[in-house]
Amino acid sequence: NAGVTQTPKFQVLKTGQSMTLQCAQDMNHEYMSWYRQDPGMGLRLIHYSVGAGITDQGEVPNGYNVSRSTTEDFPLRLLSAAPSQTSVYFCASSPGLAGELFFGEGSRLTVL
């Protein structure tokens, strides 16, 4: 019953550092995505993937990279962290291009 698993749950970075947020799903879902959640703004889409080897940008992609080498994994990379990237990050997946998304528990990132 793992579903969507995100690591780490908490992370503190200094400005300019890089890191990778990991996301894995065990439901064989083709679609995966990353959102950031900020107070009063709901969830905003960063990047998404419709299958292994295919990625595309969402609403707020700047400062983030993704790759999708397998169906299961969809890591999010911060190349040079900035305080504006302080947020809660959610990974989500779905079996196809329609229907509900299944969410991980979130990763809280603080950039000092």
Place this chain on the structure above:
Amino acid sequence: GNSVTQMEGPVTLSEEAFLTINCTYTATGYPSLFWYVQYPGEGLQLLLKATKADDKGSNKGFEATYRKETTSFHLEKGSVQVSDSAVYFCALRSSSNNNDMRFGAGTRLTVKP
């Protein structure tokens, strides 16, 4: 592009009160509509959904009807409980927008005993 507008919170109710959280949307085509709930420190969980006009989604006493004529999907519950305290998000997903899911800003509900 597609967008979702929710009533602003926070909303504070007494136990057993009636709940309405308004949600309206802008979209081309025929989106699917969703309500998600987020309890403190957790991820989002699907509460209910509707995939076509006039469909009613329901779960755990919550209901919402997909109204295409008013582009609305308001969430209702007849008698709230303390355990319903959470943040509620209205969302839509449409093939006309790369199948992205778009979320409203969220409405925080607090139910007092």
